[in-house]
Amino acid sequence: MAQMPALIPKEVEIQRLKKIWLMIIALGSIAASVEVDNFVDGSLHQTSIRDSAFTPAHWWLYSHFVALPLGWGACAIYDRKVPILRGPNNSINTGLKMTILGYLATMFTIGINEMWHFWFVEEIFAVPNHWMFNMGVVVAFMGALAYVVRIYARLVELGAETPGENPYIAEMYKMALEGKLYSRAIP
Amino acid sequence: MTLPKGFGSGGSSGGTSADVERMIGRRVENMTGMITLAYLAAWLATFGGTAAGYFYYPWAYPTHSGHFAFIVLTIIETIGYIFCVKVMEEGTRKNTNVRTGVVIAGVAVGTLYISMYVGW
Numbered sequence: 340m341a342q343m344p345a346l347i348p349k350e351v352e353i354q355r356l357k358k359i360w361l362m363i364i365a366l367g368s369i370a371a372s373v374e375v376d377n378f379v380d381g382s383l384h385q386t387s388i389r390d391s392a393f394t395p396a397h398w399w400l401y402s403h404f405v406a407l408p409l410g411w412g413a414c415a416i417y418d419r420k421v422p423i424l425r426g427p428n429n430s431i432n433t434g435l436k437m438t439i440l441g442y443l444a445t446m447f448t449i450g451i452n453e454m455w456h457f458w459f460v461e462e463i464f465a466v467p468n469h470w471m472f473n474m475g476v477v478v479a480f481m482g483a484l485a486y487v488v489r490i491y492a493r494l495v496e497l498g499a500e501t502p503g504e505n506p507y508i509a510e511m512y513k514m515a516l517e518g519k520l521y522s523r524a525i526p
Numbered sequence: 527m528t529l530p531k532g533f534g535s536g537g538s539s540g541g542t543s544a545d546v547e548r549m550i551g552r553r554v555e556n557m558t559g560m561i562t563l564a565y566l567a568a569w570l571a572t573f574g575g576t577a578a579g580y581f582y583y584p585w586a587y588p589t590h591s592g593h594f595a596f597i598v599l600t601i602i603e604t605i606g607y608i609f610c611v612k613v614m615e616e617g618t619r620k621n622t623n624v625r626t627g628v629v630i631a632g633v634a635v636g637t638l639y640i641s642m643y644v645g646w
Contacts, residue, residue, distance in 0.1 A: 348546045357554040361561070361610055368568075368606040375598055383586055395579040395587060499617060 346422040353499045355421050356490055359414060363487060366410045370483075373403045373476070384462035392453055401449050404472075407479070408442040415439060423493050424486075426518070433518065434489065437482025444475030481521075488515040555620040558611050562629055565607040569633055572599045573640060580645045589645040600637050604630055 347355075380396035415435050418424050426432045448471040455468035492512035494500040503509050514520045576596040579587035611626050 348549070350546055351549045354550045354554055357614060360613055361554070361557070364606050364610050364613075365564075368602055371602045372599055375595060375602075379591070379595055382591070387586055395575070395583055399575060 347420075349497055352421060352423070353494065353497055355417075356494055356497075356499075359417060359421070359424075359490060360494075362410065362414045362417070363483070363490070366407060366414070367483075369403050369406055369410065370476075370480075373400065373407075376400045376403070381464070389456060389460050389462050392456070404442065404445045404449055408439055408446050411435065411439045411442060411479075411483075423516075424489065432486060432489070434482040434485030434487075434520075438479045438486060439482075441475045441477070441479025441482060444478070445472050448472050448475065485515065485520045488512065488520060489518070492516045554614040555618040557614060558620070558622050558625075561607065561610045561614070562625070565603060565610075565629070566633070568603050569600060569636075572596055572603065577645065592645060593641040597637060597641060600633065604633065 376396060376399045380394075380400055383394060383396050415431055418432060418435060424432050424435075426436065430436075448468070451471065452468045455466065456462075459466070488511060491500060492515045495502045495512060496516065503512065511520065573596060576587075576592040576599075579595075580589040580592040607630070608626065611622065615621060
């Protein structure tokens with residue numbers, strides 16, 4: 340794997356990447372918690388009619404959908420200190436961008452969803468106002484994967500993490516470092 | 527290597543190790559105390575959140591469900607905690623395995639106690 344040019348001292352970069360790693364673990368735990376609440380909320384809606392937006396399952400779900408875009412936004416602010424993580428034309432990292440946009444979509448869908456349920460009380464999983472919750476999370480997960488792999492690949496390159504033995508995984512790290520994990524055309 | 531503005535002695539001579547340390551600030555391997563406190567705070571908040579369910583909305587959130595969610599979330603938080611501490615300390619001489627083990631054991635006992643005796 341070709342060594343990427345370093346713009347900051349190696350030790351500084353490792354420390355900064357690990358600080359981002361800490362944030363990602365915390366945000367990943369929050370995302371896992373949302374998945375748990377998916378079942379809690381779903382089970383409540385199967386047993387009782389939606390009488391209020393302010394049920395504990397909704398507090399749990401909605402607070403996390405606010406915390407996630409804010410947390411990833413904080414990540415994006417700190418991310419500027421690591422040159423290797425910049426996106427095309429020195430913009431925000433593409434994976435990080437997708438993650439923030441995905442979670443922002445879920446955050447705004449809270450409002451859309453409440454508006455829908457003002458008229459239609461039934462909680463059917465497949466109604467259109469629920470689509471963007473699920474699509475937002477999927478987009479966010481895809482972006483987060485690209486971002487996480489890129490950070491891990493850089494930590495491997497800097498010698499702070501153990502490289503993968505599987506050649507396919509190694510190739511994935513290489514693509515991630517070049518910003519081409521999902522597309523060879525769009526970095 | 528050229529250091530950012532405000533670091534180094536000026537010119538293109540690069541920086542000293544003191545400059546590098548100043549750029550790093552607080553090192554991640556010295557953050558494990560804060561990580562431990564954050565983990566315990568998250569665990570207590572999880573207890574508070576699930577308890578709000580079965581104390582104030584017992585018709586919708588039976589205690590069994592609350593404790594089930596509490597246990598699952600505690601496991602998620604514990605995996606994150608272990609991962610954080612191990613990644614931050616790898617490659618350094620810092621080692622807080624005993625403290626991490628004691629904290630996790632304490633949380634495990636607390637989780638069992640709460641699941642068996644609270645909210646029934």
